[in-house]
Amino acid sequence: FRPDDQDLLKRLCSSIRIMSAKTERTFIAVKPDGVQRGLMGEIIKRFxxxxxxxxxxxxxxxSEDLLKQHYIDLKDRPFYPGLVKYMSSGPVLAMVWEGLNVVKTGRVMLGETNPADSKPGTIRGDFCIEVGRNIIHGSDSVDSANTEISLWFKPEELVSFKSCAQQWIYE
Structure with missing residues (x-):
């Protein structure tokens, strides 16, 4: 191969790898404190x-029923009743985001569950102080994302489309 051919080959392999990688979805919810503080637009903007x-x-x-299902894995934790009560105390913004490694990257963008451990530049690092008011929820795995998405959304509510910006985001 000539040097130019190797560069082309590398770019093609990269494109094939990205195109063959399964695009995943994640569930993100702005909690009542994030809604009340007017952070929905900023969060959408970042994603x-x-x-x-x-x-x-x-x-x-x-509803409390929906939230009890959503947080079923935490039902034996002492904070569970307060969490369900808090999450049902005001409106939430439920969203499904799609992209390459969106679950893992989304969690990094959110920051640590405890805002005190979150770095500046993350959503919680920039906007939160206490763990009980950490403004946002994000799926922690692809499996939990699929479960949460099916809990909050009907299949026909998910809109698949190809963004014209996609060619400028992925090689």
């Missing part, structure tokens, strides 16, 4: 600017 695609969104007052 869009990163290059992720919003495929579903709804603004709702979540």
């Amino acid at each position: 869009e600017q990163k290059g992720f695609r919003l495929v579903a969104m709804k603004f709702l007052q979540a």
